[in-house]
Amino acid sequence: MGDTTNGAVHNGRAYRPVGSDLGISALHGVPRTDSPQKAKDFTSDQEVRWCPGCGDYVILATVRTVLPQLGLKRENIVFVSGIGCSSRFPYYLDTYGVHSIHGRAPTFATGLAVTRPDLSVWVVTGDGDALSIGGNHLIHALRRNVNMRILLFNNRIYGLTKGQYSPTSESGKITKSTPMGSIDAPFNTMSLALGAEASFVARVLDSDRAGLTEVLLAAAEHRGAAFVEILQDCPIFNDGSFDALRKENAEDRLIHVRHGEPIIFGTDDELCVVRRGFGLRVAPITDVDRDDIVVHDAHSDDPENAYALSRLSAQDLTYTVTGIVRSVSRPTYDDQARAQVAAAVSDERADLQALLDGPSTWTVS
Template sequence: MTITDTSSTGADLGITPVSGSTGVPAADGPQKAKDYTSDQEVRWCPGCGDYVILATVRGFLAELGLRRENLMFVSGIGCSSRFPYYLDAYGIHSIHGRAPAIATGLAVTRPDLSVWVVTGDGDALSIGGNHLIHALRRNVNMTILLFNNRIYGLTKGQYSPTSEAGKVTKSTPMGSVDHPFNTLSVALGAEATFAARALDSDRAGLTEVLRAAAEHRGTSFVEILQDCPIFNDGSFDVLRRGDSESRLIPLRHGEPLRFGADGEYAVVQRGFGLAVAPAAEVAESEIVVHDAHCDDPEYAYALSRLSDQDLDHVVTGTFRSVQRPTYDDGVRAQTTAAQEKNPVGPDGLQRLLTGPETWTVRPAQ
């Protein structure tokens, strides 16, 4: 792997100015999606939503314009976690649920990398739930793509932490009695500085969200709703039908939250939360104007509660995008301060091992 001298100036390295990728060298020239296509055979089931996501990400990375050797994709275990094989960039197919921890180490030690995590609803929210929430609260400079098909696909169709209540699967033959996670609520409860949702088949919407996530400095969390045609076929079909406009609530910063084919529905404040109401029955002043940069996470959290497990309403777009110091910047600043206070020479490690804070264990007399 090419190691960039991060002590050089941005001009020396040809660094792109986009905020989330600041410090990552730009490509030498224009790129195309095929530049990110590896020589590996793509092995997902026919009709899997992962194909659309892969094609969208390849196209977006070409648009992002960073050096491929400075891109790092880290995955856990699951169908989605095969993603790094199919990109002509660097990647790590890691262990179940631990991708955020590995990505944290990369982000801290290599500020010249653009670090991405690819995970699924089972990988991220089951065994990896603890790693996910701590990456979010720490605000590590990485982008997390969570593919949510509401099922365990790789292990052949068991229910997952996002499966709807009553879901009949191989592991719940009488129906799941679990209450599922609202994925965006989990992320915002951990005070994610960037949180968004997109649908796999909405290529334009997904690209827009990816662009915003890449431009954000800190942890960017993106949930992508996608179909598993083998074990959970048609799980999001209601969001793709002709009447989907009455279910999908798209977010646009600074714009009133109206939706429907003719804007006949609106989001209004009700008590301590938000609710959907017929636009004709409320005053224009009552309709909530979306503020993705609201410092208080409670507003974005209230938005996430509009989405329900029955998919009567699903909010898409960027819920929250705010600035907060990042974990990796803080660690590097502390490391630099410690080195300046106590410069370490060539014998530094040996002095640490044999310094004054040592003792000798002698046999009892």
């Protein structure tokens, strides 16, 4: 198939994938409500059952405040989850929801996105669900740029199964399954998503309500696969895992990026990000020229800068990049799939027998 950005050709006919225009919102074509909505309109009658102090509560409350701002009919919003503590999410929202199977939420969501362009499709998953058994499904949903939002709750532990180490647990982590310390090297989730060519990649702390709201609204609008990693505390099996990013002097560790702004951070804005060879490094702002400070470009087609930013994040939380690291437009899998179906249906010259025979048939005499 040819370049679908500028149109493609099927059996001699030019066609254009519906919604493939760069910059079109993911909310385009999703039915809108005529009346104002509130958070309580998206609150189901199910009792929320997470451990006291779990970061999931904050994320749920934030999502409930974001959804009314989208102005969509509730019956045209669907949340798909896999298995894990975070995967109870669909029960607590008064929208459609699917509690699917371990690691396969992106697969269920792909089917919905392809067949139902009138839906806003969301995936809720955890670091174990998405990056272990579901790793293959995650990277291909991102690579294909399926029109869905993927919220990955990362608490760096298996919570539902009572505290084993996960694919994001730091090296040396002592858990029930690694009493002598984990010998695994953890995923850098942001690097993983960028390596899979995700068109939207962001990271945020669960306790940062303002930052989480900003990222979720942007993800909701993004047409394509929007990957949002939410750093989330598990108070029972991994308590305080992100305390370094919440307590005193956390500003010296959090590198929050905004498109078009120089990357400056620190308690008194005394630190910045500059180029170092093919990568980036942190430097005291007094040691560099102002022109050397990197200006964040989230919309660059070249993922090099975004990937270099992701590598600044260290497993010991010396530095952690947050905010929208990448947001670019490219054709989506579901738009192109529907366009091919429409082209095939409209082709009056279609020959079913020729399709069944295929291009390579032989007559045996």
